[in-house]
Amino acid sequence: MATLGRAAVCFTFRNMFLLCICLSFSFLPFTLSAQRNDRPIIGVLAQEVFQPKPNQTSYIAASYVKFLEAAGARVVPVMIDQTPEEYKSLFNSINGILYPGGGVSIISSGYERAAKIFYELAIEANKRGDYFPVWGTCLGFEQLTYLTSGKVTLSHTNTSGVALPLNFTNETKDSRMFKGFPAELMKDLASEPLTENSHQWSLATLTYNTSEELQKFYKVLSTNTDGQTEFVSTVEAYDYPIYGTQWHPEKNAFEWTKPYIPHSPSAVKTTFYMAEFFVNEARKNFHRFESEEGESKALIYNYSPVYTGHNSSFQQIYFF
């Protein structure tokens, strides 16, 4: 090993000191030299079922779980209506969190309450150098705009059920999110309708342009328009590993109930490149469960998804 060889040749006191630090850290579960967690566990936030039934009061669409699993993460469901202490303990056990799309309130719901607690914990942690990524898809993106600005800043758009190409901004080429994407896929994303939109509310570019909080916090990576209103479709935070897409990267590979979901090779590649990006972000976090038992009890494998493709827009759903 080159570094060890060099240390042996010029063995100053400084090198000796560094060597001691390395040796002492090597007894920790993750060595400093690793700098990567190859067993990432990501929380996916549940939300209220619109018409609850006994044992079916909250849910997670299975496509979000598959999305993360496909890129090498394991998933823990983050249940609604838990205590702040329970959320804090879960936060310290997982390596990132995803806020899925859906239909609940971003101002007052169990989903919003949990999202806010994790958002605040993530901001605090990242400030301390504890890298904790947060991802919002569709409703999750809208939730992030509310948590960041403290205001509802959304406008009505005609975008419930349409696939669109992304209109990339000049910021995209310096973005963390798209840096690892192949040039060919970027070209396809910009020219073909590969991103599925299922939302009635959007962050208008004009609103973003006039919101100091949002402008300071998020870099806009793409926009779209419904023909009337231009809206922000992809963001990443400048100073935090916080990401949002108004569109649905998980659907292309895993949802089949709607004719407007794209399934072309480039569309499916989009699913996997987005997932790979976020899971790699979670690999930079070293939180872990206190025990193996606690970890296995928390994992989504303890639940079975239900086939719902015949009467819902999701192929499979986890109910809680």
Ligand SMILES: *[C@@H]1O[C@H](CO)[C@@H](O)[C@H](O)[C@H]1NC(C)=O
């Ligand atoms: C709800 O779940 C519990 C525990 O799994 C089970 O015993 C009970 O029968 C379920 N109730 C209904 C209505 O399915």
Ligand SMILES: *[C@@H]1O[C@H](CO)[C@@H](O)[C@H](O)[C@H]1NC(C)=O
């Ligand atoms: C909404 O958009 C669709 C295309 O996605 C279009 O067919 C429809 O006419 C639009 N509706 C309105 C009210 O603009």
Ligand SMILES: *[C@@H]1O[C@H](CO)[C@@H](O)[C@H](O)[C@H]1NC(C)=O
């Ligand atoms: C892309 O965004 C730019 C800047 O806002 C705008 O001028 C252009 O018309 C948009 N293109 C499309 C196809 O929406």
Ligand SMILES: *[C@@H]1O[C@H](CO)[C@@H](O)[C@H](O)[C@H]1NC(C)=O
């Ligand atoms: C983006 O970059 C192009 C080429 O460098 C430039 O012509 C254009 O004005 C830039 N647009 C914005 C909004 O900065």
Ligand SMILES: *[C@@H]1O[C@H](CO)[C@@H](O)[C@H](O)[C@H]1NC(C)=O
């Ligand atoms: C928002 O600001 C950007 C950058 O200054 C500009 O290119 C864009 O046209 C603005 N969009 C709207 C809708 O005001």
Ligand SMILES: *[C@@H]1O[C@H](CO)[C@@H](O)[C@H](O)[C@H]1NC(C)=O
């Ligand atoms: C969908 O089908 C399942 C199983 O057949 C049933 O339990 C559920 O109530 C149905 N949901 C709706 C919204 O019809």
